Amino acid sequence: MDAWTTAIAGVTEPFTLLMLVCGVVVGLVIGVIPGLGGIFGMALLVPLTYTMDSYAAFALLLGMGSVITTSDTIPAVLIGVPGSIGAIATVEDGFPLARQNQAARAFGAAYSASLIGGLFGALVLALSIPVMRPLMLLLKSPDFLAISLFGLFFVAMLAGPQPLKGVIAALGGVLMSFVGIDDQSAVARFTFGTLYLWDGLPIGIVFLGLFGLPALMDLSRRTSISGATASMRPSSMLVGLKDTLREWRLVLQCSSLGSMLGAIPGIGLPVIEWVAYGMAKRDRKGGPEFGEGNIRGVIGPESANNAKEGGSLIPTIAFGLPGSATMSILLGAFMVQGLVPGPAMMTTNLPITYSLILFVALANILGASLCLGLTNPLARIALLPSTIIIPVALVFVTLGAFQTHASFADIVVLVGFGILGHFMAQGNWPRAAFSLGFVLGPSIERYFFLSYQIVGTDWIYRPSIQALILLGGAFAIRKTLAWRRARRAASAPGAHRISDMVAIALLSAACIFVIVDTWSMPDGARRFPTFTAILLLVVVAALAWQMFLRDRPRAPWASDATARLARRNETMKRMLVPVHCVLFASLVMLAGLVVAVPIFVLTVIWSRNRLAEQPTGRAAAVIAALSTTALSYGIFGWLISVPWPRPLLWF
Amino acid sequence: MKSSFFQTMLTGLQAAIGVLVLTAPALAEGSVTLKVGYGPGGGYDLMARFVAEHLGGFLPGHPDIVVQNVDGAGSLKLAMMMVGSEPKDGSVIALINPVVAFATVSTPELASFDANSLGWIGSLSGSPQLCTVSRNSPIETVEDFLGRDFILGASGKSSTTYVMAALVKNALHARFSLVTGFKGLAEIGLASERGEIAGSCGNSLTAYTAGGLSQTNRIIGQWALEVPESMKDIPSFLELITDPVDHAAAKLIVDTLRFQHPLHLPPGTPPDIVETYRKAFDAMVADPGFRADAASRKLVLNAKSGETVAGIVRALTGADKAVIDRAGELSK
Numbered sequence: 001m002d003a004w005t006t007a008i009a010g011v012t013e014p015f016t017l018l019m020l021v022c023g024v025v026v027g028l029v030i031g032v033i034p035g036l037g038g039i040f041g042m043a044l045l046v047p048l049t050y051t052m053d054s055y056a057a058f059a060l061l062l063g064m065g066s067v068i069t070t071s072d073t074i075p076a077v078l079i080g081v082p083g084s085i086g087a088i089a090t091v092e093d094g095f096p097l098a099r100q101n102q103a104a105r106a107f108g109a110a111y112s113a114s115l116i117g118g119l120f121g122a123l124v125l126a127l128s129i130p131v132m133r134p135l136m137l138l139l140k141s142p143d144f145l146a147i148s149l150f151g152l153f154f155v156a157m158l159a160g161p162q163p164l165k166g167v168i169a170a171l172g173g174v175l176m177s178f179v180g181i182d183d184q185s186a187v188a189r190f191t192f193g194t195l196y197l198w199d200g201l202p203i204g205i206v207f208l209g210l211f212g213l214p215a216l217m218d219l220s221r222r223t224s225i226s227g228a229t230a231s232m233r234p235s236s237m238l239v240g241l242k243d244t245l246r247e248w249r250l251v252l253q254c255s256s257l258g259s260m261l262g263a264i265p266g267i268g269l270p271v272i273e274w275v276a277y278g279m280a281k282r283d284r285k286g287g288p289e290f291g292e293g294n295i296r297g298v299i300g301p302e303s304a305n306n307a308k309e310g311g312s313l314i315p316t317i318a319f320g321l322p323g324s325a326t327m328s329i330l331l332g333a334f335m336v337q338g339l340v341p342g343p344a345m346m347t348t349n350l351p352i353t354y355s356l357i358l359f360v361a362l363a364n365i366l367g368a369s370l371c372l373g374l375t376n377p378l379a380r381i382a383l384l385p386s387t388i389i390i391p392v393a394l395v396f397v398t399l400g401a402f403q404t405h406a407s408f409a410d411i412v413v414l415v416g417f418g419i420l421g422h423f424m425a426q427g428n429w430p431r432a433a434f435s436l437g438f439v440l441g442p443s444i445e446r447y448f449f450l451s452y453q454i455v456g457t458d459w460i461y462r463p464s465i466q467a468l469i470l471l472g473g474a475f476a477i478r479k480t481l482a483w484r485r486a487r488r489a490a491s492a493p494g495a496h497r498i499s500d501m502v503a504i505a506l507l508s509a510a511c512i513f514v515i516v517d518t519w520s521m522p523d524g525a526r527r528f529p530t531f532t533a534i535l536l537l538v539v540v541a542a543l544a545w546q547m548f549l550r551d552r553p554r555a556p557w558a559s560d561a562t563a564r565l566a567r568r569n570e571t572m573k574r575m576l577v578p579v580h581c582v583l584f585a586s587l588v589m590l591a592g593l594v595v596a597v598p599i600f601v602l603t604v605i606w607s608r609n610r611l612a613e614q615p616t617g618r619a620a621a622v623i624a625a626l627s628t629t630a631l632s633y634g635i636f637g638w639l640i641s642v643p644w645p646r647p648l649l650w651f
Numbered sequence: 652m653k654s655s656f657f658q659t660m661l662t663g664l665q666a667a668i669g670v671l672v673l674t675a676p677a678l679a680e681g682s683v684t685l686k687v688g689y690g691p692g693g694g695y696d697l698m699a700r701f702v703a704e705h706l707g708g709f710l711p712g713h714p715d716i717v718v719q720n721v722d723g724a725g726s727l728k729l730a731m732m733m734v735g736s737e738p739k740d741g742s743v744i745a746l747i748n749p750v751v752a753f754a755t756v757s758t759p760e761l762a763s764f765d766a767n768s769l770g771w772i773g774s775l776s777g778s779p780q781l782c783t784v785s786r787n788s789p790i791e792t793v794e795d796f797l798g799r800d801f802i803l804g805a806s807g808k809s810s811t812t813y814v815m816a817a818l819v820k821n822a823l824h825a826r827f828s829l830v831t832g833f834k835g836l837a838e839i840g841l842a843s844e845r846g847e848i849a850g851s852c853g854n855s856l857t858a859y860t861a862g863g864l865s866q867t868n869r870i871i872g873q874w875a876l877e878v879p880e881s882m883k884d885i886p887s888f889l890e891l892i893t894d895p896v897d898h899a900a901a902k903l904i905v906d907t908l909r910f911q912h913p914l915h916l917p918p919g920t921p922p923d924i925v926e927t928y929r930k931a932f933d934a935m936v937a938d939p940g941f942r943a944d945a946a947s948r949k950l951v952l953n954a955k956s957g958e959t960v961a962g963i964v965r966a967l968t969g970a971d972k973a974v975i976d977r978a979g980e981l982s983k
Contacts, residue, residue, distance in 0.1 A: 198723040
């Protein structure tokens with residue numbers, strides 16, 4: 001019996017298929033809850049696999065891991081809060097589509113793109129089996145440095161109309177990524193004496209804050225997401241499916257990108273998402289502007305993030321080198337099953353390797369089918385009043401963040417980055433560029449030091465680095481020329497805002513702080529933060545020159561007192577969302593989950609009803625409170641392995 | 652009208668749930684949290700989850716044991732949390748890297764607590780640490796290893812992979828250079844396979860056999876105080892050190908290898924609770940079911956009791972200041 005036949009026989013065992021279905025269902029649920037992700041799911045399910053055979057164990061684990069990036073689209077499109085870090089780019093155009101009453105179309109496009117992407121990733125994995133080891137052995141540390149640096153070039157694609165703000169945001173992200181104990185010298189960088197920051201800022205909470213909270217803050221001034229009362233059209237989902245098929249080139253491009261970058265350790269999902277979004281953004285194909293509901297902005301990232309799973313299995317199988325954090329937990333399951341990643345996976349254990357491919361493919365088919373079936377009922381959520389959606393979403397966002405370390409500091413980070421994300425969105429500081437810098441910063445620093453320690457300055461002569469320099473140079477010149485042309489063609493720039501002045505002042509102060517703070521650190525810990533801070537200071541100075549000197553004659557400062565007052569009032573209203581977040585977390589610590597959730601949901605609905613044009617009915621409010629309590633307790637109180645702090649009131 | 656409805660609802664709900672919560676058992680009651688100083692997936696996490704499945708059965712009341720990952724700084728972060736903020740009622744226990752005990756004397760500015768104050772429950776394993784090189788490299792003997800110019804890979808400077816390699820380099824005046832920044836043994840293994848580095852130190856026997864390192868690497872030497880019979884033929888670095896102070900300093904560091912995967916309670920935990928845990932731990936590691944389960948999961952055990960671990964830690968922290976300082980220098 002050849003390896004494929006053995007694999008198919010193992011995969012089609014009834015118990016194995018049952019485990020696959022269970023894994024897919026768990027993965028879909030995890031994807032929908034903001035703040036939870038593959039790591040959480042793996043940690044939850046791996047202990048259950050100890051007594052299973054290899055096929056059933058991997059069916060459960062890969063079934064879960066393969067579909068999280070399918071269902072994380074649901075909150076991303078409906079409420080603008082990414083279900084996982086794999087949906088942060090989907091929000092950009094998915095949420096505007098929902099606001100235009102086109103949520104079903106966005107879902108149709110996203111799920112079909114996810115399905116094709118997932119199948120493509122499985123195909124790449126299948127085709128790469130004979131060559132995966134020799135191919136991976138060809139890549140050396142300077143090549144990984146080149147790939148990480150290449151990711152940063154996409155900042156140019158995502159920078160928007162003010163390129164300097166994009167560069168500043170990216171460098172700001174890089175600086176933030178240096179928080180924590182430095183691997184080179186074991187020195188604590190920017191931890192301010194707190195243990196919490198020793199391991200750096202938690203990426204999941206940072207992105208939840210940066211993208212999730214501002215979406216809820218924005219929603220707080222609307223009556224509902226779509227703002228429409230018209231019923232959903234079932235045909236909308238088919239329109240989305242057709243969109244994906246029409247954009248087949250983009251789907252294949254982004255799927256290839258997802259599976260290739262997925263195989264590179266250190267290149268996280270956010271990078272893949274934004275690079276795919278950047279690729280989609282090159283041509284809007286007659287659709288609306290990107291960020292205003294262009295369907296390509298949904299299709300690109302969604303096909304890339306599902307293809308990643310197959311890609312990240314390549315180094316895991318070939319070398320035991322996890323392509324992602326989720327894969328590092330999967331490796332634990334390999335050990336439990338007595339499997340050793342490496343050459344044996346291509347010979348004696350080849351049927352198991354083939355079964356992994358089949359699981360990824362089947363899970364994607366099953367996950368996308370289930371989600372497509374639920375599209376129309378889910379899309380109706382966009383019609384629910386915001387008075388209900390905001391408190392319910394806040395419960396899950398806050399608990400999702402809170403479960404990371406079960407510490408109040410999780411909420412501080414969530415709220416801090418939520419407020420930062422809000423002001424970045426308001427001031428046209430691209431958050432996408434910030435995320436790229438934040439994710440790629442540690443990889444760039446690590447691969448630079450590895451390359452430098454291993455080959456000295458010879459790393460610069462590596463072909464990949466030289467190709468990158470040439471490509472980057474050509475790219476930068478082309479974009480600069482395009483921006484100059486666009487600036488000349490544009491009319492007088494809009495009025496500057498006081499917030500930009502404040503941002504420039506704060507950024508300059510932060511750079512000076514970093515330079516002074518790292519001054520006494522060992523070389524290995526100091527070099528990158530200092531270099532980044534100096535570079536950032538230069539770019540901030542260039543932006544200040546642009547704003548204060550070059551554009552000043554054409555742009556009077558915004559000084560309309562009435563407009564300023566209106567803006568301030570609106571900001572105050574939006575700030576209620578982070579305040580509610582803190583209040584809810586305090587209530588959980590004070591009274592426990594079961595008490596805090598219904599009180600919070602009812603109180604927020606009640607307080608928002610006083611301001612709303614269309615108040616929520618009593619029955620709807622009670623149903624919302626009780627169902628949120630049951631669901632949140634089921635997931636965070638019963639299912640989750642994180643022990644919650646004991647409520648202060650009862651002990 | 653609506654406001655009064657909501658207010659009534661809220662008051663009623665508060666009262667009802669208050670009664671419910673006061674009469675029902677709290678979420679955390681009857682359970683013990685086992686905090687592990689590393690993220691999910693690694694050897695420490697696997698060991699913690701394995702212990703969590705068994706230890707509860709040997710404790711009074713058979714509590715459920717819930718695992719929580721508190722990763723950071725090679726588990727030093729968790730040790731500091733245990734010292735500073737965790738409850739002392741036996742509801743929280745921790746699994747950390749034993750090198751943390753050495754850090755309290757070698758780098759007190761980072762690990763500022765007394766390792767003797769922890770309530771040591773016992774340790775699960777203790778095996779020599781191996782230095783291995785790629786089978787493609789020309790290094791075949793200890794003499795080659797010490798006398799040739801090549802590169803060894805390591806993770807961070809507080810990791811076992813760094814400390815064990817630095818010990819060879821400084822105590823035996825080896826000529827190799829040490830590259831840091833790899834994310835774990837798998838990445839080091841890949842770099843050695845593609846020829847960027849020659850190999851690494853700080854590999855456990857489990858990593859070498861079950862982890863697949865034996866397929867691509869060969870063993871050059873070992874750091875150990877207690878050498879298993881099956882490893883007698885492997886050269887011991889400790890025996891090659893001739894300087895008495897260096898020998899004592901290296902022995903101090905190698906001592907931490909005798910109590911790997913140690914469990915402990917926070918300082919100030921009442922002695923009867925520590926004793927209860929120690930008895931439960933001893934009963935667990937002697938249990939045939941536990942041992943059979945470990946074997947089925949390919950876990951190599953070499954358990955030590957809480958008293959033994961406490962004794963090792965006492966000897967470690969009470970060592971001569973000059974030896975401690977020298978140990979700090981040798982591991983940098």
